[in-house]
Amino acid sequence: MKDDTLFPLYNKSEGADAPHPPPKVSQDGKSSGVTSMHARRVYIETYGCQMNVSDSELMAGILTQSGHQTVPHLDDADVVLVNTCAIRENAETKVINRLKHLNHRKRRHPELIIGVCGCMAQHLRDRLLDAAPYVDLVMGPDAYRNLPVALDSLARDVESHVSLTDRDPFVGLRLDKNEDYADIAPIRKEGIRAWLTIQRGCDKMCTFCIVPFVRGRERSLPLKLLVEDVEKLVDQGFKEVVLLGQTVNSYHDDTADFGDLLYAVGEVNGLERVRFTSPHPADATDSMIDAMANSPVVCNHLHLPLQSGSTEVLERMRRTYTAEAYRTLVSKLRERVPDLSLTTDIIVGFCGETDEEFMETYQMMADIRYDSAFMFKYSEREGTLAHKALPDDIPEKVKGERLEQIIELQENISADINNAAIGDIVAVLVEGESRRDADRYHGKTDGFKTTVFPKADSHIGEIVSVRVHSTTAHTLIGEIA
Ligand code: 5AD
Numbered sequence: 001m002k003d004d005t006l007f008p009l010y011n012k013s014e015g016a017d018a019p020h021p022p023p024k025v026s027q028d029g030k031s032s033g034v035t036s037m038h039a040r041r042v043y044i045e046t047y048g049c050q051m052n053v054s055d056s057e058l059m060a061g062i063l064t065q066s067g068h069q070t071v072p073h074l075d076d077a078d079v080v081l082v083n084t085c086a087i088r089e090n091a092e093t094k095v096i097n098r099l100k101h102l103n104h105r106k107r108r109h110p111e112l113i114i115g116v117c118g119c120m121a122q123h124l125r126d127r128l129l130d131a132a133p134y135v136d137l138v139m140g141p142d143a144y145r146n147l148p149v150a151l152d153s154l155a156r157d158v159e160s161h162v163s164l165t166d167r168d169p170f171v172g173l174r175l176d177k178n179e180d181y182a183d184i185a186p187i188r189k190e191g192i193r194a195w196l197t198i199q200r201g202c203d204k205m206c207t208f209c210i211v212p213f214v215r216g217r218e219r220s221l222p223l224k225l226l227v228e229d230v231e232k233l234v235d236q237g238f239k240e241v242v243l244l245g246q247t248v249n250s251y252h253d254d255t256a257d258f259g260d261l262l263y264a265v266g267e268v269n270g271l272e273r274v275r276f277t278s279p280h281p282a283d284a285t286d287s288m289i290d291a292m293a294n295s296p297v298v299c300n301h302l303h304l305p306l307q308s309g310s311t312e313v314l315e316r317m318r319r320t321y322t323a324e325a326y327r328t329l330v331s332k333l334r335e336r337v338p339d340l341s342l343t344t345d346i347i348v349g350f351c352g353e354t355d356e357e358f359m360e361t362y363q364m365m366a367d368i369r370y371d372s373a374f375m376f377k378y379s380e381r382e383g384t385l386a387h388k389a390l391p392d393d394i395p396e397k398v399k400g401e402r403l404e405q406i407i408e409l410q411e412n413i414s415a416d417i418n419n420a421a422i423g424d425i426v427a428v429l430v431e432g433e434s435r436r437d438a439d440r441y442h443g444k445t446d447g448f449k450t451t452v453f454p455k456a457d458s459h460i461g462e463i464v465s466v467r468v469h470s471t472t473a474h475t476l477i478g479e480i481a
Helices: 050-065 089-108 119-124 126-131 144-159 211-215 223-235 258-266 286-294 311-317 323-336 355-368 385-389 396-420
Strands: 041-046 079-084 113-118 137-139 170-172 193-197 240-244 273-277 301-303 341-348 372-377 425-433 440-445 450-454 463-471 475-480
Touching: 041 050, 050 079, 050 113, 050 144, 050 193, 050 240, 079 089, 079 119, 079 144, 089 113, 089 119, 113 119, 113 144, 119 126, 119 211, 137 144, 144 170, 193 223, 223 240, 223 258, 240 258, 258 273, 258 286, 286 323, 311 323, 311 355, 323 341, 323 355, 341 355, 341 396, 355 396, 372 396, 396 463, 425 450, 450 463
Parallel strands: 041 079, 079 113, 113 137, 137 170, 193 240, 240 273, 301 341, 341 372, 450 475
Antiparallel strands: 425 440, 425 463, 440 450, 463 475
């Protein structure tokens, strides 16, 4: 198998000298070129972050425009696309196990086409086909325009009964700093919350992180187009939009920055709420904070990844801020945005992390008192700067113990914060019926807390006032005030 990263994408089964230009998709979202002669029913399975969910919606858009159909169940599909994550080793292990399972199905149904898309495809490249030779398609995040061409050629092989061992895989792994899919209309599930990608790729070079290597250079979508997208989403019935980017607040379009975008989106008629994820502390400018403080539509919720509370560790991680600067930023945010709900990401056991350095993280979490946190053991990723330059020298057992300590701390803090909300009236955007009780609705507060309450005469899509009367570990329970 040849690596096509430096070459235009081509279909292996037609040879390297037969490049396929990507199908053109026009501004109104209709395919202006290829409509498939080999329409397939495609099941897309998504792993990892919200950006991947958003990319799956984009893939569904590209496929539908070229005459394919996405289906909600694997049983109904003749193509399965697994959209993958590479952020930690266990994310990749999970997908490898899933692929083995899909291979059993393929043995029974040799016409099944199996594709691996997204970050893990981009990360493992040839090694993915070594580990899972039954995979028909390997495609990275910047190559999705080639999906119709790939499916057509693979479907042709299937239809002409090319034997499984003779089927050549289709590989698309070129990263393209100009690809922003701005002209593609994603296909979303109906609902009240829509995710909107405003930026792709990442230019930060955190030493632990694989993202810049699998998603390429940072690029922002035009502000005007994003505002139009939000208007369309509101027309479709969405009430809340979550702006997505790897370092979402480094967004820029000519002279407009992230704060300008927040204001502009906040002014779209009919939009109730806007959130964003994930910002980088070093890009938390006054312009962003002003928009959070002043625009009533921008939620009082910030997911602000800390990673470590030790300046020395942050330096080894190349996070470009100190622990002190982060604390100062949090004070400023809390001053400017009253009732701010603050959440974070933490990594324990990063290269060389001493007990003292770990305790600085512990202490910082105890001082800041996050509403909630995602906490991880450091997982070395091949290709990152840390993998090249810093030994992964903290024993697994120590990583596990440190993780347990901060999880316990955070669980107590989250419970305390939730309990303190008992008696409060919170504004909840109603999302749907509670899974456990058809007489109740669930929704989120401005601060992104899940809240459950009896329906009374409220409706999905409405913002209602709920008086909190009790809590569970991660949920507020109440009734309409
Ligand atoms: N090991 C563990 N956690 C990681 N993250 C990113 N890379 C790694 C890694 N190599 C975490 C960070 C990031 C979140 C999305 O995943 O905390 O903010």
